[in-house]
Amino acid sequence: MGKTNVRCVIGEKNSNSFLFCRFMDRKPSVTKCSWCSKNPLLERYHDEEWGIEERDPERLFECLCLEGQQAGLSWLTVLKKRQSYRERFHSFVPEKVAGMSDAEIDEALDDEGVIRLRLKLEAIRKNARAYLAFRQSGGDFSKFLWSFVNDSPVVTVPNSFADTPVRTSASDAMSKALRKLGFTFVGSTICYAFMQAVGMAVDHDAGCRFSGVPRR
Numbered sequence: 180m181g182k183t184n185v186r187c188v189i190g191e192k193n194s195n196s197f198l199f200c201r202f203m204d205r206k207p208s209v210t211k212c213s214w215c216s217k218n219p220l221l222e223r224y225h226d227e228e229w230g231i232e233e234r235d236p237e238r239l240f241e242c243l244c245l246e247g248q249q250a251g252l253s254w255l256t257v258l259k260k261r262q263s264y265r266e267r268f269h270s271f272v273p274e275k276v277a278g279m280s281d282a283e284i285d286e287a288l289d290d291e292g293v294i295r296l297r298l299k300l301e302a303i304r305k306n307a308r309a310y311l312a313f314r315q316s317g318g319d320f321s322k323f324l325w326s327f328v329n330d331s332p333v334v335t336v337p338n339s340f341a342d343t344p345v346r347t348s349a350s351d352a353m354s355k356a357l358r359k360l361g362f363t364f365v366g367s368t369i370c371y372a373f374m375q376a377v378g379m380a381v382d383h384d385a386g387c388r389f390s391g392v393p394r395r
């Protein structure tokens with residue numbers, strides 16, 4: 180594991196704010212990123228999942244697919260439906276998803292527990308097939324994805340979520356590479372949201388108790 184990159188500090192006083200945030204991290208605090216503060220489900224997701232380093236290739240696959248389902252919607256919408264997705268899509272086990280029949284996709288389209296858009300649901304199966312083809316060619320999906328941040332989390336300390344980028348050159352490159360492998364619903368903004376979710380980009384607000392430090 181390489182050392183952590185601190186990419187930049189937005190709207191604060193250069194490196195002092197990073198030290199300040201590290202100091203904050205050592206203190207008991209109930210402060211959290213503002214985006215999660217009004218909903219218990221989002222708050223729990225923030226506390227227990229968001230930005231924690233994920234290295235397991237199949238969990239990364241699931242996360243990427245779910246971020247793709249978010250396109251045009253809020254993450255909360257997808258989070259509420261996540262369990263239904265897991266039930267419909269075989270817990271995102273790529274072999275099982277890749278082998279799903281058209282009838283299974285049709286059945287999923289009738290389920291209000293998922294986002295009922297054929298293109299989005301078919302994208303999960305298409306992505307599973309791309310995942311398997313990549314693995315069969317000798318690729319390691321986790322190493323491949325982490326290579327876009329040089330195998331090390333990129334830490335930013337924004338004043339608020341509104342100050343975080345929606346895409347970066349790394350997410351642009353990831354998006355392009357995934358498309359080349361046959362993945363779909365992997366635009367650069369989806370890739371960046373995915374990178375935040377799995378700890379490749381650590382973007383907790385400056386006032387959040389998790390700010391400035393990668394979590395494993």
Ligand SMILES: [Zn+2]
Nearest residue numbers: 212383384387
């Ligand atoms: Zn936070």
